Amino acid sequence: MEPDAVVCRGVTVQRGRRLALNDVDADVARGSITGLLGPSGCGKSTLMRAVVGSQKNVRGTVTVLGEPAGTAALRSRVGYVTQSASVYRDLTVRENVTYFARLTGATGDVAEALAAVDLGEVAHQRVKDLSGGQVRRVSIASALVGRPELLILDEPTVGLDPVLRADLWRRFRRLADDGTTLLVSSHVLDEADHCDSLILLREGTLLATTTAAEMRSRTGQTSLDAAFLDLITGTEATP
Numbered sequence: 498m499e500p501d502a503v504v505c506r507g508v509t510v511q512r513g514r515r516l517a518l519n520d521v522d523a524d525v526a527r528g529s530i531t532g533l534l535g536p537s538g539c540g541k542s543t544l545m546r547a548v549v550g551s552q553k554n555v556r557g558t559v560t561v562l563g564e565p566a567g568t569a570a571l572r573s574r575v576g577y578v579t580q581s582a583s584v585y586r587d588l589t590v591r592e593n594v595t596y597f598a599r600l601t602g603a604t605g606d607v608a609e610a611l612a613a614v615d616l617g618e619v620a621h622q623r624v625k626d627l628s629g630g631q632v633r634r635v636s637i638a639s640a641l642v643g644r645p646e647l648l649i650l651d652e653p654t655v656g657l658d659p660v661l662r663a664d665l666w667r668r669f670r671r672l673a674d675d676g677t678t679l680l681v682s683s684h685v686l687d688e689a690d691h692c693d694s695l696i697l698l699r700e701g702t703l704l705a706t707t708t709a710a711e712m713r714s715r716t717g718q719t720s721l722d723a724a725f726l727d728l729i730t731g732t733e734a735t736p
């Protein structure tokens with residue numbers, strides 16, 4: 498069996514006065530969708546940054562595709578889409594994705610990346626004339642064009658309507674089916690149903706590594722929000 502795409506051991510990050518992550522152990526299996534879930538401020542973005550290698554003051558070890566996180570060799574193998582879209586508003590959709598392809602030295606196909614997130618028909622439009630959901634997808638296409646083995650998406654569905662959200666998750670599933678490993682964060686617990694496995698964080702600590710089905714069976718709840726609350730209560734009840 499191939500080793501996991503991401504292996505985090507004892508990951509601890511101090512940000513200002515706060516311990517943003519406290520001794521977190523978590524793994525991301527290859528070719529699957531792992532959800533990184535928890536309330537706002539629990540440390541999701543910090544953990545993603547530790548995996549990408551852009552977070553300062555990381556203690557513990559983070560191994561990505563067999564290499565220490567952040568090493569130069571990983572640059573073309575890992576795609577990272579931050580919460581705020583990092584695209585050029587005055588360029589067209591195609592120009593943006595082409596630019597990122599050149600920047601990463603990617604041999605990937607621009608048309609293929611645009612098609613993967615259904616942007617083919619607006620490829621000629623300037624980003625400033627697009628909807629928020631479309632801009633989000635330009636960011637994703639810009640990361641996809643490098644054909645990363647690991648794609649890290651920080652809250653990609655936030656602010657999107659339910660139809661667009663469902664559509665994006667279908668596209669993420671297709672990418673995973675084609676062999677890409679996805680680590681996707683969300684503070685919406687219901688999105689857990691789209692993930693193969695889950696890393697649940699709370700106030701910088703690992704609450705559980707689990708699945709949506711296991712969350713329901715452990716708590717007897719059908720709603721994942723309620724199951725998460727039960728897990729928090731259970732944790733607090735443990736001395």
Ligand SMILES: Nc1ncnc2c1ncn2[C@@H]1O[C@H](COP(=O)(O)OP(=O)(O)OP(=O)(O)O)[C@@H](O)[C@H]1O
Pocket residue numbers: 512513514515516517535536537538539540541542543544684
């Ligand atoms: N630049 C910073 N300096 C100091 N503390 C920070 C900084 N950025 C974030 N933090 C703190 O680190 C903790 C974790 O933040 P992080 O952004 O990782 O959480 P998150 O789960 O991604 O939140 P959200 O869902 O709101 O994006 C929070 O308590 C936050 O206040």
